[in-house]
Amino acid sequence: MTFRSGAADAPAFNQNLGAYLFLAPALLILFLSLLLPAAATIGMSFTDISFLRPTNFVGLDNYLRLLSDGRFQQAVFNTSYYTLGVTLPTMVLGLLAAVALNRRFPFRVAFRTIFYLPVLTSLIAAAVVWVYIYEPYSGPMNGLLVSLGLPPQPWLQSPNLAMTALIIMAVWRDFGTAMIIYLAGLQDIPEEIYEAARLDGAGKFAILRRITVPMLSSVTFYLMIILIVQSFQVFGAIYVMTGGGPLGSTETIVFQMYQTAFGYTEFGYAAAMSTVLFFVILLFSIVGTKIMRKGEA
Amino acid sequence: MSTATSDAQSVAPVSAASRLAALRPVAEAVVGYGLLLFAAFATMAPFLWMVSTSFKTDPEVFRFPPSFVPQGLVWQNYLDVINAPDTGRQLINSLIFALGSTASNLAFCSLAGYALARMQFRGKTLVFALVVGLLMVPAQSQIVPVFLIVQKIPFAGGNDWLGNGGTGLLNTYWGMILPTAATPFGIFLMRQFFTRIPIEYEESARLDGARPFTIFWRILLPLARPAMAVLGVLSFQSAWNEFIWPLILTNSRDMATLQIGLQLLQSGPDARWNVVMAMATLITMPIIVVFLFAQRYVIDGAVTSGVKG
Numbered sequence: 001m002t003f004r005s006g007a008a009d010a011p012a013f014n015q016n017l018g019a020y021l022f023l024a025p026a027l028l029i030l031f032l033s034l035l036l037p038a039a040a041t042i043g044m045s046f047t048d049i050s051f052l053r054p055t056n057f058v059g060l061d062n063y064l065r066l067l068s069d070g071r072f073q074q075a076v077f078n079t080s081y082y083t084l085g086v087t088l089p090t091m092v093l094g095l096l097a098a099v100a101l102n103r104r105f106p107f108r109v110a111f112r113t114i115f116y117l118p119v120l121t122s123l124i125a126a127a128v129v130w131v132y133i134y135e136p137y138s139g140p141m142n143g144l145l146v147s148l149g150l151p152p153q154p155w156l157q158s159p160n161l162a163m164t165a166l167i168i169m170a171v172w173r174d175f176g177t178a179m180i181i182y183l184a185g186l187q188d189i190p191e192e193i194y195e196a197a198r199l200d201g202a203g204k205f206a207i208l209r210r211i212t213v214p215m216l217s218s219v220t221f222y223l224m225i226i227l228i229v230q231s232f233q234v235f236g237a238i239y240v241m242t243g244g245g246p247l248g249s250t251e252t253i254v255f256q257m258y259q260t261a262f263g264y265t266e267f268g269y270a271a272a273m274s275t276v277l278f279f280v281i282l283l284f285s286i287v288g289t290k291i292m293r294k295g296e297a
Numbered sequence: 298m299s300t301a302t303s304d305a306q307s308v309a310p311v312s313a314a315s316r317l318a319a320l321r322p323v324a325e326a327v328v329g330y331g332l333l334l335f336a337a338f339a340t341m342a343p344f345l346w347m348v349s350t351s352f353k354t355d356p357e358v359f360r361f362p363p364s365f366v367p368q369g370l371v372w373q374n375y376l377d378v379i380n381a382p383d384t385g386r387q388l389i390n391s392l393i394f395a396l397g398s399t400a401s402n403l404a405f406c407s408l409a410g411y412a413l414a415r416m417q418f419r420g421k422t423l424v425f426a427l428v429v430g431l432l433m434v435p436a437q438s439q440i441v442p443v444f445l446i447v448q449k450i451p452f453a454g455g456n457d458w459l460g461n462g463g464t465g466l467l468n469t470y471w472g473m474i475l476p477t478a479a480t481p482f483g484i485f486l487m488r489q490f491f492t493r494i495p496i497e498y499e500e501s502a503r504l505d506g507a508r509p510f511t512i513f514w515r516i517l518l519p520l521a522r523p524a525m526a527v528l529g530v531l532s533f534q535s536a537w538n539e540f541i542w543p544l545i546l547t548n549s550r551d552m553a554t555l556q557i558g559l560q561l562l563q564s565g566p567d568a569r570w571n572v573v574m575a576m577a578t579l580i581t582m583p584i585i586v587v588f589l590f591a592q593r594y595v596i597d598g599a600v601t602s603g604v605k606g
Contacts, residue, residue: 018509019418026409027424029401029479034434035427037442044442100333113592114337117344120584122538124556125577128563129347132570140346143362172340233437236540240560254437261441262545270441277438285433 041278044271052265062272071248072256072273078163079252083231085167086174090227091220093171094178099212101179102186112179119176127240130169131156134241159249162242166250169237174230178223185219186212218291225288229281253277347581351375351574358570374575384576386551387558390470391537394554397474398536399529405479406528407521410487411513415499425488431481437541444545447472472546477536483528490524491517527594534584555580 045062049055066072097115101108118126133141134155142152155165189212197207213220235254238244244251244259253273261270345365350358351374352367378384412418413425448465450456450472455463466472498520499512507515518525543554553561559580563573 015416015509016418019412019416019421022408022412022416022509022513023424026405026479026484029405029475030428030431030481032446033443033476033478034431034436034439034481036446037439038434040442040445041439097336100329111333111337113589114340116588117585118340120534120588121344121581122540122556122584124538124540124559125347125581126343128559128573128577129343131563132350132574133343133346135570138359138361138363138570140342140363140365146362172343229435233435235437239540239544240563254440257438258440258545261444267441267445274438274441278435281435281438282433285435289433 038278041271041274044268045275047268047271048266049268049271050265051267055268058268062269063276065269066272066276071251072253074248075251075253075256078248078250079232079234082163082167082170082234082250082252083228085163086170086231087224087227089167089171090174090178091223093175094223095182095213095216095220097175097179098182098186099208102183112183115179116176118173119180121173123173123236124240126169126173127237130165131241134165156242157246159247162246162250166234166237166241169241170231170234174227178227181219181223181226182216185216189215221291222288225284225291228284229288232277232281232284344581347574347577350571351578353571355569355571371571374569374571375579377572378576378579381562383550383553383558384555387553387555390543390552391554391556393470394473394539394543395533395536397470398477399532401474401478402480402483402532403525403529406483407487407518407525408513409479409484410489411491411517413484413488414491415496415517416509428481428484428488432485434481436476440541440545443476443542447475447546466546468547468549468552470552473543473552476542476546477532477539480532483532486528487521487524490521494520523594526591530587530591530594533587537584 046057046059047055048058048061101112101115133139136142136152136154136157139155141155145152153161156162193211193215194207197211202210233254234252235258238250238252238255239258242250244255254277257270257273257277260266260273349365349367350363352370352372353374354368354371357364357368409428413421413428444467448467449460450465451458451460453463453471454465454467454469456465457463466475494517499516502512502516538556539554540556540560543552543557547553547557555576559573559576562568562576
């Protein structure tokens, strides 16, 4: 922020108008795609709107129903399990890749590019390829297991394994993002600290554990928030790979919301789900942003 | 890639008195490279399987365990995808959607970013706070209301002025583009960029009495090419890869994008893995090629979007 002359404090009418014209298209889009939907979701969550019969105001009924809805609780559990399962390994792999690639050596850029490729792939292409990889009768994953002398597994067809299979695919897709963000964080650690530690005779793992990881704590926390927010909203992979099955074992909140709204046309009830999800995610985002601001200051 | 050759000396083994001490860095380098190569191979494996399977014949796909190297290069699968009745239509839909979304992001986000960076107006702090606040709104949790809003756009698709009676912008390109036409991230990115351009560039033009739009169009926009490149590539990539908006906002076969088409092909009754993989390869390649050309900018942009967004 720079200081401006007094005249700028009282902008002329036509300058106001000019600025509003510049802003109008973008703000209209944001209003229609984010602001109004957020408000509409909250409003709709207090009704039984379905577009098939007249809409009634139902107060907190939808929320009370959520509290006793076993399927929704299952979805919350599945989503939390998925989020936890994706977030931790993604951050560890991302950090290891970033530390490994933070030195200058031949083919560094090639490795970085390879690790980042899954991030670029469309979710649907990636999901389709992984459905093939997990294919029980002709897929490469079972081919690998068999060639190692292990029994083949019914990956996506087993209620016990399907979620794990989805988590493996998500970690594969996301650790490149973690790597890039950690690489940016590593650039900010002064080289002198490492030199001092080396002079004191600290080993590689001691340096990683005592210096790198603590110095990256704000980046780690921020990354964790991004991954949690993103994983909480998982939908496309579920839609393509399992359809929520088998036996509801991979049904997540957004997937159930999609089904409730567009399958059963219970828009009001879906809006209540959406509102719960919205505030949980918003909470994580606000905490993440606060931490980030603190890290920058 | 350019740095790779100049770094070659840095891993050369250090000559030391003790042989064991001299071997240690070598051993570490070997183990390090080994681990990296393994990780790189594991990361690439799904892509390699995708490409390898796309060249296999029908009987070869069902052989178990599957072989990594196809027996020959069967281009028929690619021809099957390209000649399928819906593919051309889906490609056009994807291109219109991705290019439309990119163009509107470039136009709207740069205009808004410029206003927030350089213009003085009442409510500026509030608008900026709103944009930053909206960065946090999860888009995927808004599928239900966005569907309803797109359906209720007045005067579109047979709607009256209250937005009732018709289908609104459902099943139209406008409807698909709408939720992605401007993003808080794009506005934020452009605003940050414009803030860093020295004010002197536009001051002389302003003294000459140039109008704000002329200053923006003639002076600021040409300077903003790098930021526009980042925003353009990221917008195109995210629209090209988008699944949820086309899925929800269209339901006719004529409006399906390539992503929807791939999902339909894979879940269809006569799905053949080699053809599905050929289509996945065709969809993935453009983005990877664009990325390889714009790598430096895009990674910087991705970092900005992740760390500062």
